[in-house]
Amino acid sequence: MNTASTACDRRSFLKCATLAAGALAGAATGGACANPAPSPATGSPQPGRPVLFKAVMWGMIREPKLSVEDKFKLLADLGFDGVELDSPGGVDKRAAFEASWKTGVTIHGVVDSTHWQVRLSDPNPEVRERGLKDLLTAIRECHVCGGQGVLLVPGHGQDGSQEEVAARSLEQIRKAVPLAAKLGVRILIENVWNHFGYQHDGPGDQLPDRLVAFIDAANSPWVGSYFDVGNHRKYGVPSRWLRRLGHRVIKLHIKDFDHRTNKWAEIGEGTVDWDNLRAELARLNFCGWATAEVGGGDRKRLATIKAQMDRVLG
Numbered sequence: 001m002n003t004a005s006t007a008c009d010r011r012s013f014l015k016c017a018t019l020a021a022g023a024l025a026g027a028a029t030g031g032a033c034a035n036p037a038p039s040p041a042t043g044s045p046q047p048g049r050p051v052l053f054k055a056v057m058w059g060m061i062r063e064p065k066l067s068v069e070d071k072f073k074l075l076a077d078l079g080f081d082g083v084e085l086d087s088p089g090g091v092d093k094r095a096a097f098e099a100s101w102k103t104g105v106t107i108h109g110v111v112d113s114t115h116w117q118v119r120l121s122d123p124n125p126e127v128r129e130r131g132l133k134d135l136l137t138a139i140r141e142c143h144v145c146g147g148q149g150v151l152l153v154p155g156h157g158q159d160g161s162q163e164e165v166a167a168r169s170l171e172q173i174r175k176a177v178p179l180a181a182k183l184g185v186r187i188l189i190e191n192v193w194n195h196f197g198y199q200h201d202g203p204g205d206q207l208p209d210r211l212v213a214f215i216d217a218a219n220s221p222w223v224g225s226y227f228d229v230g231n232h233r234k235y236g237v238p239s240r241w242l243r244r245l246g247h248r249v250i251k252l253h254i255k256d257f258d259h260r261t262n263k264w265a266e267i268g269e270g271t272v273d274w275d276n277l278r279a280e281l282a283r284l285n286f287c288g289w290a291t292a293e294v295g296g297g298d299r300k301r302l303a304t305i306k307a308q309m310d311r312v313l314g
Contacts, residue, residue, distance in 0.1 A: 050281035052290045054309050055082035060296025072099040078306050082106035084291050086113040087141040097145050107145040108289045112138045112152050120172040121155025121165040132172045143183040151226045157195025165196050180222045188226035206236045224248050230255035239276035252290040267308035274312040
């Protein structure tokens with residue numbers, strides 16, 4: 001028997017067991033932790049302060065000469081807690097898992113990489129079935145990496161009425177729930193400019209009532225919200241959306257938007273009300289992942305993003 005191989009297998013098993021336990025704990029409590037565990041990055045939680053683990057998306061690491069492991073080391077050096085991958089496709093998931101284990105940088109989840117083109121709301125049932133197949137692949141690959149959630153854009157308003165889009169998407173999501181439950185991976189619905197769940201040409205004071213109704217209609221603890229802080233600053237106040245979504249919010253995407261100029265902004269330089277957002281997160285006793293979704297770059301750019309996140313999130 002190869003001793004090194006045996007040790008590796010044992011380490012992998014222990015790593016998987018630990019991550020699986022974390023995923024199941026997260027599934028039971030949502031994004032709120034009644035008694036959140038201390039974080040190596042943020043220290044012990046304090047009353048009135050959320051616990052946030054900071055991450056970036058894999059595609060933001062623009063250092064092409066670095067190996068997969070060296071990219072993980074870069075994130076560790078900069079103080080990031082984790083990273084979010086794409087699936088189907090993207091970086092080799094087993095190589096990423098090994099790099100995660102060696103560096104301590106967690107792969108907390110994946111983004112469904114085909115949900116815009118192969119939509120669960122498409123009028124064509126064959127396209128919807130392909131979308132389901134890709135979602136199931138994303139759930140499996142997320143599990144392989146030790147991740148806890150798949151980000152999903154559930155459909156697009158161009159595919160029909162709000163009711164038609166919701167019905168078609170929910171039908172496919174419900175088919176994916178058993179696998180999600182079996183592997184301990186949440187299906188997390190992101191609020192985006194997809195003409196669904198809000199009025200695209202509407203006013204700037206909208207609330208996420210349609211999104212809330214959609215998530216609740218799934219009627220499953222394995223379906224929640226991946227709340228993107230900046231995506232709907234054009235249409236509403238993020239802290240109000242967060243309050244309305246409440247316990248449904250499991251993870252956060254972090255970016256900023258200036259609704260006065262109708263343009264994206266650097267984190268902390270737009271019109272997102274970060275003070276009120278932190279207050280809402282504290283009210284929820286939020287304990288979970290906050291992942292930057294902005295233009296990436298080299299080490300210097302990633303360090304800037306980390307500093308921006310530290311300033312607005314604490």
